[in-house]
Structures are given as C-alpha cells and as structure tokens.
Amino acid sequence: MNCCRGPSTMLPLLKEIKKVCKGPIAALPVPFRTTSEEPTMEVLTDPDTGMPAFPVDLPRFFCSRTQIAEFAAQAKEIGVQYIGLCCGNASHYTRLLAEEYGRKPPASKYAPDMSKHYRFGNKEFVKKHHTPGQQD
Numbered sequence: 001m002n003c004c005r006g007p008s009t010m011l012p013l014l015k016e017i018k019k020v021c022k023g024p025i026a027a028l029p030v031p032f033r034t035t036s037e038e039p040t041m042e043v044l045t046d047p048d049t050g051m052p053a054f055p056v057d058l059p060r061f062f063c064s065r066t067q068i069a070e071f072a073a074q075a076k077e078i079g080v081q082y083i084g085l086c087c088g089n090a091s092h093y094t095r096l097l098a099e100e101y102g103r104k105p106p107a108s109k110y111a112p113d114m115s116k117h118y119r120f121g122n123k124e125f126v127k128k129h130h131t132p133g134q135q136d
C-alpha cells in the first residue's frame, strides 16, 4: 500500500492484506492523521475553515513522532517487511521507522537526547553548560 491513507486508516487494511498475501508486504502511508470519516489526505477537512486541507493546508494534520513510531511497531508486528512514508514524509520520521525495525542509521545520532535539555536533562550536564545568572 502506498500513499493517500495515514497510518491509522492503513493499518486495518494491512491486517487484511496479511491474511491473504503470501508475498512480501510494503506499507508507505502518508504521515497525516486520517480518520475513518476522512480516510485519505485528499478528503481531510480543515476544521477552522471547513475547506479541504489538501494540498497546501495539511500541516495541521501531521502525525506526531510517537504516532509514527507506533505505526512502525504495529506494522512490524503485522509482518510488513518494507516500511516507509509517502507524501509529507520527513527525515525524522524515516529515522523512527528505521529504528523501530531494529536499524541504527547514521541519523540516529540526531535523535532527541533529553539528558541535555536545560530543564529536564541530566543535572551534571546542565550544571556544566549553564550560564550563571540566567533563569532556568
């Protein structure tokens, strides 16, 4: 399966495909929050304007990184061998897919590292790099 449907509206079809398909399965949804009422990106409606969001007003429908990682985990569990994302994909999403499938691409070094966050990070790291006199 490729394009049009987001992860949540492609996953149920992947489960059905797995039941009857004996060969490899590929899944490349769009990274948008499609729903059972609006199952493809082309029919998503902007709730503020009531107008079609496709093609230029889709950004408000982007999946979170957590949703993309959950899609990859479920696709892997279903038995999808080839995974990716179609229109709207971004490198941080592809990294998540690869990592969920057990890969460690070079881009993994750019994954968020909360230990370096000024507020939520490792206290020693923050103390070493904190400029005295600044708030938080």
Ligand SMILES: [Zn+2]
Pocket: 002, 003, 004, 030, 086, 087
């Ligand atoms: Zn596409």
